[in-house]
Amino acid sequence: MSAIAGRAAGLLGAALAQVRTLPGGDLSDCLLIRLADGREAVAKSGPAPRIEAAMLAAIRVSGAPAPSVLAVDDTVLVLERLSDAGAPAxxxxxxxxxxxxxxxxxxxxxxxxxxxxxxxxxxxxxxxxxxxxxxxxxxxxxxxxxxxxxxxxxxxxxxxxxxxxxxxxxxxxxxxxxxxxxxxxxxxxxxxxxxxxxxxxxxxxxxxxxxxxxxxxxxxxxxxxxxxxxxxxxxxxxxxxxxxxxxxxxxxxxxxxxxxxxxxxx
Missing domain, CATH: 3.90.1200.10 (Aminoglycoside phosphotransferase (APH), C-terminal lobe)
Known part of the structure; x- marks a missing residue:
């Protein structure tokens, strides 16, 4: 998992300061990373990060909410961190x-x-x-x-x-x-x-x-x-x-x- 976090930080052009595992992760690793410049992002592995990035983009184009893709390569998807404080209405x-x-x-x-x-x-x-x-x-x-x-x-x-x-x-x-x-x-x-x-x-x-x-x-x-x-x-x-x-x-x-x-x- 540290390799995923390090790769994500590299894609964002900053040093990695902190990593925390997020809930879920049955089928992929999902991490909250904090960079040395104070930014936060979600880094996750998956079967095909570039395909998932295209799917998230399609959801956003539809007008439905989805995290912005900050960076992606063949091994890791880096996403905007979104608020998650409970079930929606x-x-x-x-x-x-x-x-x-x-x-x-x-x-x-x-x-x-x-x-x-x-x-x-x-x-x-x-x-x-x-x-x-x-x-x-x-x-x-x-x-x-x-x-x-x-x-x-x-x-x-x-x-x-x-x-x-x-x-x-x-x-x-x-x-x-x-x-x-x-x-x-x-x-x-x-x-x-x-x-x-x-x-x-x-x-x-x-x-x-x-x-x-x-x-x-x-x-x-x-x-x-x-x-x-x-x-x-x-x-x-x-x-x-x-x-x-x-x-x-x-x-x-x-x-x-x-x-x-x-x-x-x-």
């Missing part, structure tokens, strides 16, 4: 996510593939949303999850054309939107961090927000009403993060995957 989070999702891409996917640690995220472009979700978010787990689960995933994937809209608006997605990736000063959202962006159905992020907790009733009022049929699609979209957790953290998440498959009727 649900309405403020709703407004922030609505601004993010208002940005639209030409196709589903992202210009580059990405990863959650050792789990690759295939983002190759597509004009067919059910096919994108089937191939890049469900069938991609073949060989990495128990065979019984994979058979159920294959059954579900074959039926997604009947379950998902063929061409929803390709909204800019955060891609890993849960409470731990939302920074706040206790009222307003100061930054959406640790993105895994791509363009897709906006319901994907909303489903992820509801997987490990709920943002509160004010979120939906500020964000906007759900699309018809959204409740029936929630489990389909929650399967992707649940499967990633199963692969990253082990059998403790198998029950979550099985529960979502059951909710989807397979």
């Amino acid at each position: 649900p309405a403020e989070l709703g407004h922030a996510v609505a601004r993010l999702h208002a940005a639209t891409g030409a196709r589903y996917g992202w210009p580059a593939d990405y990863a959650f640690g050792p789990v690759p995220i295939a983002n190759g472009g597509s004009d067919d949303w059910p096919a994108f979700w089937a191939e890049r978010r469900l069938l991609c787990h073949a060989g990495h999850v128990p065979a019984a689960l994979m058979r159920r995933l294959e059954t579900l994937a074959a039926d997604l054309g009947n379950r998902l809209p063929a061409r929803p608006r390709p909204a800019l997605l955060h891609g890993d939107l849960w409470g731990g990736n939302v920074l706040s000063d206790g009222t307003r959202v100061t930054g959406l961090i640790d993105p895994a962006c791509y363009h897709g159905h906006a319901e994907v992020d909303c489903a992820m927000l509801a997987l490990f907790g709920r943002p509160g009733p004010g979120f939906r009022e500020a964000y906007g009403p759900p699309e018809p049929g959204a409740a029936e699609r929630t489990a389909l979209y929650q399967l992707w993060p649940a499967l990633v957790h199963l692969r990253l953290f082990g059998a403790g998440y198998r029950g979550m995957v099985e529960g979502l498959l059951a909710a989807a009727g397979v």
Whole structure:
């Protein structure tokens, strides 16, 4: 970790004075650094710092909050330090996510593939949303999850054309939107961090927000009403993060995957 901090300080052109590990860090090292000239910044490793920098830039262009990229190379991403003093008001989070999702891409996917640690995220472009979700978010787990689960995933994937809209608006997605990736000063959202962006159905992020907790009733009022049929699609979209957790953290998440498959009727 000291190598990451030293590299970040070098990119900022100053001597390193102090380093502190920040919470999180399951898939990357994340450090608060203080430089000899008094500046502070966040330094983090990751699967592809330059790709993450482009994702953060896209979030900022959308009008949603994200940290500024101060420097980046192939090994480290150096970010503006943002206030993080508590959970945001649900309405403020709703407004922030609505601004993010208002940005639209030409196709589903992202210009580059990405990863959650050792789990690759295939983002190759597509004009067919059910096919994108089937191939890049469900069938991609073949060989990495128990065979019984994979058979159920294959059954579900074959039926997604009947379950998902063929061409929803390709909204800019955060891609890993849960409470731990939302920074706040206790009222307003100061930054959406640790993105895994791509363009897709906006319901994907909303489903992820509801997987490990709920943002509160004010979120939906500020964000906007759900699309018809959204409740029936929630489990389909929650399967992707649940499967990633199963692969990253082990059998403790198998029950979550099985529960979502059951909710989807397979």
